[in-house]
Amino acid sequence: xxxxxxxxxxxxxxxxxxxxxxxxxxxxxxxxxxxxxxxxxxxxxxxxxxxxxxxxxxxxxxxxxxxxxxxxxxxxxxxxxxxxxxxxxxxxxxxxxxxxxxxxxxxxxxxxxxxxxxxxxxxxxxxxxxxxxxxxxxxxxxxxxxxxxxxxxxxxxxxxxxxxxxxxxxxxxxxxxxxxxxxxxxxxxxxxxxxxxxxxxxxxxxxxxxxxxxxxxxxxxxxxxxxxxxxxxxxxxxxxxxxxxxxxxxxxxxxxxxxxxxxxxxxxxxxxxxxxxxxxxxxxxxxxxxxxxxxxxxxxxxxxxxxxxxxxxxxxxxxxxxxxxxxxxxxxxxxxxxxxxxxxxxxxxxxxxxxxxxxxxxxxxx
Numbered sequence: 001x002x003x004x005x006x007x008x009x010x011x012x013x014x015x016x017x018x019x020x021x022x023x024x025x026x027x028x029x030x031x032x033x034x035x036x037x038x039x040x041x042x043x044x045x046x047x048x049x050x051x052x053x054x055x056x057x058x059x060x061x062x063x064x065x066x067x068x069x070x071x072x073x074x075x076x077x078x079x080x081x082x083x084x085x086x087x088x089x090x091x092x093x094x095x096x097x098x099x100x101x102x103x104x105x106x107x108x109x110x111x112x113x114x115x116x117x118x119x120x121x122x123x124x125x126x127x128x129x130x131x132x133x134x135x136x137x138x139x140x141x142x143x144x145x146x147x148x149x150x151x152x153x154x155x156x157x158x159x160x161x162x163x164x165x166x167x168x169x170x171x172x173x174x175x176x177x178x179x180x181x182x183x184x185x186x187x188x189x190x191x192x193x194x195x196x197x198x199x200x201x202x203x204x205x206x207x208x209x210x211x212x213x214x215x216x217x218x219x220x221x222x223x224x225x226x227x228x229x230x231x232x233x234x235x236x237x238x239x240x241x242x243x244x245x246x247x248x249x250x251x252x253x254x255x256x257x258x259x260x261x262x263x264x265x266x267x268x269x270x271x272x273x274x275x276x277x278x279x280x281x282x283x284x285x286x287x288x289x290x291x292x293x294x295x296x297x298x299x300x301x302x303x304x305x306x307x308x309x310x311x312x313x314x315x316x317x318x319x320x321x322x323x324x325x326x327x328x329x330x331x332x333x334x335x336x337x338x339x340x341x342x343x344x345x346x347x348x349x350x351x352x353x354x355x356x357x358x359x360x361x362x363x364x365x366x
Contacts, residue, residue: 004073005042005115007080010066010104013037014055014366017326021146023139026168026202033322034365035330036061036099037354040107042074047111048354051273052300052323053099055366061100064088069104074115077108081279098253098276105277106303110349120350124278124310130341131308133301134196137321138165140174144184150321151188160319160340162194164222167211168202175203175211186218196222203227205234212242220244224269235264250274250298258284262291267315269298278307289313302327302352305335305344317342327352330360 014036023030036057038049051057068087072080084104088097113120135154138147147165154160165185167178178197186195197220203211208226215223221244227234229248239246249269252258254276262268268288272281281304285295289312297304297317301324304317319337328334331352335342344351 005075007069007072007074007108008041009070010038010040010061010107012039012058012061012366013364014058015330015360015363016055016365017329017363019322020325021139022141023322024141024169025139025166025198026200027171028200029141033326035326036103036366037330038103038107039354040069040074040104040111042111043115045111045114047107047109047114047349048352049103049105049107049110049277050300050303051099051103051106053096053103053273057096057100057103058366060091060096061104064091064097065100065104069108074108074111077105077112077279080108081105081277085276094253094257099274102273102275102277102280105279106272106350109278114349117348119345119348120306121309121344124282124307126309127312128309128314129345130343131305131314132162132316132341133160133319133337134162134164134194134316135160135321135337136164136196136198136318138163138181138185140166140169140181144181147181147184148188151185154319155189155193158338158340160337161192162196162316162340163189164196164198164224164318166200167197167215168199168226170202172199172203172207175207178211179214182215182218182220191219194222195220196224198224199226201225201228201231205231205237208234208238209241212238212244216243222247222267224248225250229261232260232264235261239264239266247296252284255280255283255287258287262288262293266293268293268295270295271298271300272303272307273300281307282311285311285313299323300327301342302331302335302350305342306350309344330355 245266
């Protein structure tokens with residue numbers, strides 16, 4: 001058995017990157033994205049993890065989690081994960097604390113693979129060589145020309161045969177425009193590509209059913225968060241009333257949340273940068289499989305590529321415009337989704353190397 005490899009004190013940093021255009025979904029608007037990095041060293045290797053959370057997450061990690069994981073064996077990730085979740089009990093698991101745990105956990109998995117000098121996907125054990133992706137963006141702030149250009153780039157430029165746009169604008173008060181934008185999207189991508197929508201919880205229950213039936217006429221097969229994700233009864237009611245798949249799970253921060261959500265959705269969405277890292281992501285995927293449903297990786301595509309390849313009940317990962325742009329800016333080794341799939345087998349660990357250029361350092365805020 002390999003000797004223990006003690007974890008050294010992790011290093012953290014945060015960067016705020018302006019959006020390339022104003023962005024909004026059905027219930028929220030933003031003009032920048034904040035990414036928090038954690039670098040964990042043990043022996044002669046360093047693993048990198050990250051989350052999309054406030055810059056104050058750096059201070060939370062430094063105060064609560066660095067003392068917890070320093071000195072633990074880098075090879076025993078479940079032990080480190082358990083220690084971290086115990087540490088944040090009184091802080092509260094949902095929210096920034098879970099994001100902090102997630103970033104360290106992702107870094108630990110990358111670190112372990114690098115210590116063993118193998119790709120992360122080999123360490124976890126692959127179920128497939130290729131991981132399907134879907135293009136995601138189509139923000140409600142986009143005018144029709146911008147929307148068409150983005151969709152064209154994915155479907156006709158990169159050959160990604162599935163795309164998602166935002167609807168539910170202004171908490172469902174612009175349903176007529178939602179339908180027009182879906183019609184525009186279908187005209188742009190043609191009849192063969194799959195079309196998804198994300199309402200971000202913007203509709204009421206009956207409104208979601210009414211809108212969903214109209215969207216079905218345009219071939220929408222995926223209706224994400226038609227009502228607020230905490231309204232499990234509402235999700236189930238909408239799911240049972242519509243022919244499209246109803247999905248949710250993006251705001252899940254622990255396994256118990258997913259256990260409550262599984263009976264209410266057709267596909268469970270999991271975000272490793274929020275839910276507790278790859279450790280909890282795999283547990284949630286197994287939970288979903290036990291109930292006969294698929295999972296889809298939400299946000300942070302490069303954090304999910306390897307783990308998504310390792311579960312049999314995967315549907316796809318989200319190739320989200322914001323996060324693809326940020327991750328391509330900060331990492332060497334970014335993946336290529338041409339053809340609608342990525343192959344997470346390049347290099348050791350997750351195959352990404354954090355850049356230290358002036359271009360990215362100008363965005364540093366912590």
